[in-house]
Amino acid sequence: MTGVLPIALAEATKIVQAILLSGKEYVCVMRLHAEMPEDRVRSVLNEFCGTIYQRPPVRASVKRRLRTRNIYYNTFLEINGRNVLFKVGCEAGTYIRKLCYDIGEALSCSAHMQELRRTRAGPFTENTNSITLHELSYLYSQWQETNDETIPKKFIQPMEKTLENLPKIYIRDSAVDAICHGANLAAPGVLSVETDIKPNQMTAVFTQKTEAVALAKSLASTEEILDMDHGLVAKTERVLMHRGVYPKMWRGGL
């Protein structure tokens, strides 16, 4: 299996959770166990769009109970004999090997996953600054030799990239350090909010300089947050920024 594997460095490892929970896209070769007409394959692929039921495979890292996953699209690309090439956009935790097996059952010829390439993990795609291990090792030695800082800036992206698809809440400088100490976000600290936030949703708390401060669960909707003048708007789940980057402007209580 090849493709997009975002690797978080040092302090950025705190953000891995956000990638694990984000949607993925794969290009897959499915091997049918008997020849099938193309239109039949196309229609079954379509049936596996929307919310599907999936039982994790025997070799899985989660409990093997039936669960639902969202399939955003299953795009037929090509059929060649018994090999079917298709592209699938899916929710985190969808097993493509199992999807192929289940599609095979629905086609009543059975099938298995032959090859898989991940083309997207959240905001990371194979077309956006993706590098191979060879390129990485080459660029790293280039940088060490030349001391040219534009080199690592090219192949390493700020961790904030990871949060591109999460709804964001921008806060005052004076609210930053309290969040870094684990406090929840209160309404007066909020400067701006993105649309479509619903309560109990993962959001990213940002400074005005667009630095990530924390991952937080919303406690109110966008509309409510805009209306609130006191009270908590989000519960801090994972602090991403170091303490002391912004000044401590909150009073230490007892």
Added chain:
Amino acid sequence: MHKIKPPWETKRKLIVKAEEETDPHFGHRPEERPIREHIKFGIINLDKPSGPSSHEVTAWVKRIMKIEKAGHGGTLEAQ
């Protein structure tokens, strides 16, 4: 079948609640971080080769970059 939009196609708008300047003395815009911090708070979009496991690939990245800690986002089976 009910269609569900992928999260990466969701477009959001920003609504301002209050205005305030940010003090340039504190923090940095992510793209302007000093190089050491850029790496410390950085992420590599690696194109994983076939063969080694995601875990092994992550270990290689650590070795190449000479860093102590790294983590990958979502296992891709080896094979």
